[in-house]
Amino acid sequence: MKSKIHELLGKTNMNVSKCRKNLTILVAALGIISFSMLQSCSKSSSSAKQTLYDSLGGTTKVNDPANSGQMIEKGRLGLRSVVDSAIFVIAADSKINEYFQVLLGEVGSGNLTGFQALSKNLTDFFCVATGAKNFSYTGKNMHDAHDPATNSRMNGKAQNSDFDQFIVDVVIAAQKNGLSNQLIGQVGVVINSVRSQVVQR
Numbered sequence: 001m002k003s004k005i006h007e008l009l010g011k012t013n014m015n016v017s018k019c020r021k022n023l024t025i026l027v028a029a030l031g032i033i034s035f036s037m038l039q040s041c042s043k044s045s046s047s048a049k050q051t052l053y054d055s056l057g058g059t060t061k062v063n064d065p066a067n068s069g070q071m072i073e074k075g076r077l078g079l080r081s082v083v084d085s086a087i088f089v090i091a092a093d094s095k096i097n098e099y100f101q102v103l104l105g106e107v108g109s110g111n112l113t114g115f116q117a118l119s120k121n122l123t124d125f126f127c128v129a130t131g132a133k134n135f136s137y138t139g140k141n142m143h144d145a146h147d148p149a150t151n152s153r154m155n156g157k158a159q160n161s162d163f164d165q166f167i168v169d170v171v172i173a174a175q176k177n178g179l180s181n182q183l184i185g186q187v188g189v190v191i192n193s194v195r196s197q198v199v200q201r
């Protein structure tokens with residue numbers, strides 16, 4: 001697992017600088033387009049709405065590639081794959097990886113406990129935020145999770161440019177996992193909704 005992380009870190013590092021500028025523009029444009037589409041859908045139909053979680057595969061059960069013999073909801077698998085890739089992309093991104101010093105130190109010494117906890121909490125968070133019904137988020141609230149005073153794993157307070165870079169890295173991760181531009185735009189809208197709680201300077 002540790003060597004896989006280092007392998008992924010190497011691969012993603014190459015892509016980060018190349019894609020950064022275009023992706024910033026792309027995610028902004030996709031976010032606006034998706035938001036407009038969501039608005040017009042909600043105006044034209046009052047029947048049961050398809051959530052983003054549904055669009056990602058919803059509650060359909062599939063084999064969990066990470067846990068042999070276990071099933072997982074397809075929507076959750078899609079989000080977990082993006083989350084895990086995003087952690088690797090962020091870990092390799094010198095623009096924001098300083099915030100994750102505790103995590104990187106642990107992984108560097110072969111301790112994956114914090115990585116696994118973060119992967120679960122982030123996946124739960126995105127499942128709930130995108131409309132999943134069978135999961136709940138039990139981690140810290142978004143302000144406390146990103147305040148070094150209440151989360152000693154957060155190395156400093158983030159600013160707006162860090163948040164923008166975080167979005168760029170999530171877009172790279174979503175593209176690596178084959179999400180369509182439309183879905184990436186919708187994920188971008190979800191991410192932006194917590195900006196004011198995460199950005200604290």
Ligand code: HEM
Binds near residue numbers: 099140146195
């Ligand atoms: C949409 C944006 C974001 C979401 C949804 C999010 C979500 C989360 C969640 C759920 C946790 C775990 C909380 C817990 O364990 O109780 C977390 C931890 C953390 N977040 Fe964020 N976050 C976002 C943006 C950012 C940004 C922009 C940064 C810094 C640039 C950042 C840095 C961190 C760090 C350093 C931790 C601690 C990691 C660890 O456990 O080692 N996050 N975040």
